Amino acid sequence: MKARIGLTEKNADTVAAELAKLLADEFVLYTKTRNAHWNVTGDNFHAMHIFFEKQYTQLEDLIDSVAERMRKIGHYAPATMKAYLELTHLTEYSERTNDGLGYMKDLLSDHESIIDFLRGNITPFAEKYKDYGTSDYITGLMETHEEMAWMLRSYFR
Known part of the structure; x- marks a missing residue:
């Protein structure tokens, strides 16, 4: 059954396609944060382990x-690793040592990439596609990523 929520089908399709990219980015970032949680080593292992757990x-x-x-606007969400890797703006880790600051730099960069993507879609979702609900939703999501990025950035002087 089609969602009758005041969005044209074309606008909902476009917004859902952008949300699919966002979902992929979130899933890749989640996986990378889990990796950091599992594999971090060093003198501050315990604090880093707990910090990464909170983030993931x-x-x-x-x-x-x-x-x-995505479901609220009438679309199915991608749910395979293959789809996520095709849709994401992010990259997987390259070979690295398992130091906490190295993980943090990489994760911070990913959060900032997602923030840029979200910020770039707030106005088009509202004005061009008339999806004020998703525009509002991603504004809140952007603020969450800003806070998470701040927490990562605070480890650096």
Whole structure:
């Protein structure tokens, strides 16, 4: 059954396609954060291990909310690793040592990339595609990523 929520089918299709990219980015970032949680080493292992756990737990909730936003506007969410890797703007880790600051730099860059993507879609979602709900939703999501990025950035002087 089609969602009758005041969006044209074409506008909903376009917004859903952008949300699919966002979902892929969130899932890749979640996986990279889990990797950091599992594999970080060093003198501050325990603090880093707990920090990364808090971050991946937040991302877990974000992933679910993005997929549910897609469903609210009448589309199915991609849910395979193949699809995520085809849709994402992010890259997987290259070979690295397992130091916490190295992980943090990479994760910070990914959060900032997602923030840029979200910021770039706020106005078009509202004005061009008349999807004020998704525009508002991604504004809140952007603020969450800004806070997560701030927490990562705070480890650097």
